[in-house]
Amino acid sequence: MSNLSRRQKDILILLSKSKEPVTAGWMAKELGVSDRTIRNEMKLMQNNMDSNGFQIESTRGLGYSIKVLDAGLFSKVLHEISAEEPQLAGDFADKDTRVLYILRRLLLETDFVKIESFIDEMYVSLSTLQNDLKDVKKILNQYHLKLINRPHYGSKVEGDEYMKRLCLSNLLLERNQEAFLKEECLQLIDPELFKKIKEIIVQKVNKYKIEISDISLENLATHISCLLQN
Missing domain, CATH: 1.10.10.10 (Winged helix-like DNA-binding domain superfamily/Winged helix DNA-binding domain)
Incomplete structure (x- = not known):
């Protein structure tokens, strides 16, 4: 189980509960991530899950499903994931x-x-x-x-899309939550604008020898991008 990330475990639970293939889009909405993130995770799982007693199959036009190779081993994997739930609940x-x-x-x-x-x-x-x-x-x-x-x-x-971006960026900046620093957040921002602003910040930081962490840099660039984008 050590080779499964938290997100991959969540994906596995969703797949195990469905009798029919499910799409990346559906899983993305359920887990609050992008379709691309789901597809990337699926590629990793498809290449490394034989040792856990199952395979991830992809059917064009339908989505993903689980093919059980070893029922005993697969059942053990699901049991271990379920046993983690009380601990994961502590996150909230x-x-x-x-x-x-x-x-x-x-x-x-x-x-x-x-x-x-x-x-x-x-x-x-x-x-x-x-x-x-x-x-x-x-x-x-x-x-x-x-x-x-x-x-x-x-x-x-x-409501107004700009206000949505502003609300999200303010939460990001004020709370300094690393969980917000994901590609899904950047979908609300013009990527070219974000890139340019980040480059300008880096130039100024280097010029004036200001110490700033990577996450603070991302937060600041995101916040400014939201304020400028209308």
Whole structure:
């Protein structure tokens, strides 16, 4: 199991629960990442999973599915992943962490996100999630954004795209959360603009001999890009 990353374990759980092939797009929405990220993870899993008793198969037009090679070994793998869940739940024991996670998912998603997805991902009760969503709404209101709820569909953030980017970048800058520094966040920003701004910051940092960490550099470039892009 040491050769499986946390994301790969999450992907494996999704695949094991489905009797039919599932697409990269569907898994991306469930896990809050990009389609590209899922496809990259699938390539790694397809090359290295024989030793865990299964293979990942890809069917054109349908998606990915699991082919079990060794039922005993595969069952053991799933059991080990399930046994980790109480420990993983500790990641969301803090309310601020949960609110930040929910905001990130909602701001990066263009479609509705089902409430059940948050409950499953953070291992929290419905009442806990509902309380967290109250804080999420308060933060969104500061940026004139609304959280829309539609029965059987889920929740979605509606409002000006610039304000969505601004909200996301402010959260990134203020909280300094490395979890925000992923390619999904940069999809909201013009990549060429981001690159140019980052180059300018690097030039100034070198010129004035300012010490800045890589993550702080990324945060600053992202924040400035959001402010300039309209």
